[in-house]
Amino acid sequence: xxxKVGIARDERFLEHKTGHFHPEHPNRLEAIYRMLDRHFMxxxxxxxxxxxxxxxxxxxQMERIHSPAYIxxxxxxxxxxxxxxxxxxxxSADSYxxxxxxxxxxxxxxxxxxxGICDAFFALVRPPGHHAEPTRASGFCLFNNIxxxxxxxxxxxxxxxxxxxxxDIHHGNGIHDIxxxxxxxxxxxxxxxxxxxxxxxxxxxxxxxxxxxTVNVPIFREMTDDDMIYLYREILQPLIxxxxxxxxxxxxxxxxxxxxxxxxxxxxxxxxxxxxxLLMTLRHPAGDPxxxxxxxxxxxxxxxxxxxxxxxxxxxxxxxxxxxxTPSDAVLNLVDRVRSIHAPYGIFHD
Ligand SMILES: [Zn+2]
Numbered sequence: 544x545x546x547k548v549g550i551a552r553d554e555r556f557l558e559h560k561t562g563h564f565h566p567e568h569p570n571r572l573e574a575i576y577r578m579l580d581r582h583f584m585x586x587x588x589x590x591x592x593x594x595x596x597x598x599x600x601x602x603x604q605m606e607r608i609h610s611p612a613y614i615x616x617x618x619x620x621x622x623x624x625x626x627x628x629x630x631x632x633x634x635s636a637d638s639y640x641x642x643x644x645x646x647x648x649x650x651x652x653x654x655x656x657x658x659g660i661c662d663a664f665f666a667l668v669r670p671p672g673h674h675a676e677p678t679r680a681s682g683f684c685l686f687n688n689i690x691x692x693x694x695x696x697x698x699x700x701x702x703x704x705x706x707x708x709x710x711d712i713h714h715g716n717g718i719h720d721i722x723x724x725x726x727x728x729x730x731x732x733x734x735x736x737x738x739x740x741x742x743x744x745x746x747x748x749x750x751x752x753x754x755x756x757t758v759n760v761p762i763f764r765e766m767t768d769d770d771m772i773y774l775y776r777e778i779l780q781p782l783i784x785x786x787x788x789x790x791x792x793x794x795x796x797x798x799x800x801x802x803x804x805x806x807x808x809x810x811x812x813x814x815x816x817x818x819x820x821l822l823m824t825l826r827h828p829a830g831d832p833x834x835x836x837x838x839x840x841x842x843x844x845x846x847x848x849x850x851x852x853x854x855x856x857x858x859x860x861x862x863x864x865x866x867x868x869t870p871s872d873a874v875l876n877l878v879d880r881v882r883s884i885h886a887p888y889g890i891f892h893d
Pocket of ligand 1: 796839
């Protein structure tokens, strides 16, 4: 059965300007919004998508993750037409507003899921967040949208256990570090270890208070859609059974798509639909926790819109039947390695 799906969409996310040639350009989100409009015109999304208005986060919510000095530094950028927060992270005078609103949109998404307005929520926001650290912007990210929303969900709703899945091709070092020593967030990331930020080794499994609660899976560039779906099924099924998350959050970057100019991988939109389909069914043993998605990377307009559309349609109509998949020997070996590294911690329950 399909889900009630909420989205955050706001023109103010386009006010964050990065320069004509920067890959994290407003036209990424404009293309997604045009796709939504096309579907609204042909009435496919009418009555199926619930628009959740975005509001800026409060200072207190931001300070649960980011230091006051860092937040102050970001606010000061309003005085300058252009600021370079990091070599790859240029921002404009209004960027701080977009970033602040992106974090707030994610918090509103958590509220809309917890109040039952929707069962799944997709924050179609920018700038992205998963590389942002408590005191540092990095990799096109200013504030860590998912970390801020996860912390809010833990504090406000006393959830105790949140599973964060990061399928962006880059390792979400910000989320990883922030929750590395916390069993309240189980972070599972698949990423290309040869790409920025070059972190996320499989042997990093969590701090001493949270051993086993970080599951890093460096993937290889030849991974097919079938490989990816197999890997997610074999890892998420025992992980969800063992951890019993009360909320599932996805750092949804689409730069592992074969057309992406940065990702250099081989997936198609069908892989993202397939993983979404898995999430809709694998969550049953945990009592169907709500599903939260926040946009991270994805730098080819067509690939990005096709992938977001595939996820939304799966959530609205799905889960559609899972086709037969044929995993490669390489992915079988990879899954075996992950499971043997994590065997001592007992988080995986078949
Ligand atoms: Zn990325």
